[in-house]
Amino acid sequence: MLAPVLSETLVALDFDGTLAPIVERPEDARAAPGAADVLTAISNRVARTAIITGRPAAEAVRLGGFSSVPGLIVCGHYGLERWSSGELESPPHAAAVAEARARVEDLLRPERADRWSGASIEDKGHSVAVHTRRAADPPAALVAIEPYVTEIARETGLELTPGRLVFELRPAGVDKGATLRELVTEMSPSAVVYAGDDIGDLPAVEAVSALRREGVTGMVICSEADAVVPELRDRADLVVRGPEGVLEALRQLLL
Numbered sequence: 355m356l357a358p359v360l361s362e363t364l365v366a367l368d369f370d371g372t373l374a375p376i377v378e379r380p381e382d383a384r385a386a387p388g389a390a391d392v393l394t395a396i397s398n399r400v401a402r403t404a405i406i407t408g409r410p411a412a413e414a415v416r417l418g419g420f421s422s423v424p425g426l427i428v429c430g431h432y433g434l435e436r437w438s439s440g441e442l443e444s445p446p447h448a449a450a451v452a453e454a455r456a457r458v459e460d461l462l463r464p465e466r467a468d469r470w471s472g473a474s475i476e477d478k479g480h481s482v483a484v485h486t487r488r489a490a491d492p493p494a495a496l497v498a499i500e501p502y503v504t505e506i507a508r509e510t511g512l513e514l515t516p517g518r519l520v521f522e523l524r525p526a527g528v529d530k531g532a533t534l535r536e537l538v539t540e541m542s543p544s545a546v547v548y549a550g551d552d553i554g555d556l557p558a559v560e561a562v563s564a565l566r567r568e569g570v571t572g573m574v575i576c577s578e579a580d581a582v583v584p585e586l587r588d589r590a591d592l593v594v595r596g597p598e599g600v601l602e603a604l605r606q607l608l609l
């Protein structure tokens with residue numbers, strides 16, 4: 355399907371769960387073995403390769419080992435930041451994030467945290483994430499903490515974004531769909547491939563559907579990581595087993 359337009363294709367990829375296996379501690383995540391080589395091979399054949407991630411852009415480059423992938427664009431914080439050719443564009447931090455961080459730190463004090471004991475904060479600068487993967491009962495801890503982080507989001511004017519055993523508090527108005535659209539506007543590709551695994555990837559999947567209606571060839575790859583997001587799996591053209599499966603699908607595109 356893509357072979358005739360491969361050189362005019364934009365390949366956009368999520369990071370955690372798609373290029374990097376899910377691990378217990380966010381700081382321990384690394385791209386699957388061979389990921390940088392596959393991205394290099396892809397970049398040499400397509401119009402553009404991009405990563406669109408909830409991570410800070412420079413962190414995704416570092417954890418992935420992607421600094422020398424030719425022409426790679428990394429859109430961090432869902433598109434708030436952009437890294438390319440070693441240069442990072444990043445707006446000033448929103449003041450509301452500092453307030454949210456203090457409120458979350460308070461929530462996680464041991465004397466308040468009985469129902470989400472083991473939950474941890476990830477301070478991402480432009481946003482704050484609350485993870486429950488290391489709680490005794492991670493899904494129950496996520497449910498228990500939800501009303502409290504919802505209240506923090508409401509009071510600080512930040513957006514609450516759910517993910518894999520995580521809630522993120524981040525500036526509103528940016529999502530992976532809008533960011534994918536921006537890249538398409540800049541590059542006018544004939545085809546778009548998007549690979550993701552989580553709820554935060556759904557706006558990009560929606561953007562691919564809209565692009566198809568406009569005549570752009572689209573392909574969605576769903577990475578089934580440690581859990582499945584049915585709305586994503588049901589809309590995917592290809593469902594693969596985690597980052598290893600994503601890399602294999604990308605290799606197949608080159609054949």
Ligand SMILES: O=P(O)(O)OC[C@H]1O[C@H](O[C@H]2O[C@H](CO)[C@@H](O)[C@H](O)[C@H]2O)[C@H](O)[C@@H](O)[C@@H]1O
Nearest residue numbers: 369370376377378380383407408409487518520
């Ligand atoms: O858009 P992504 O690249 O998928 O990033 C989304 C969030 O991923 C990270 O959290 C997830 O992966 C962690 C490491 O495997 C895992 O421990 C956690 O449970 C997952 O939710 C990252 O920590 C967040 O900052 C990203 O926004």
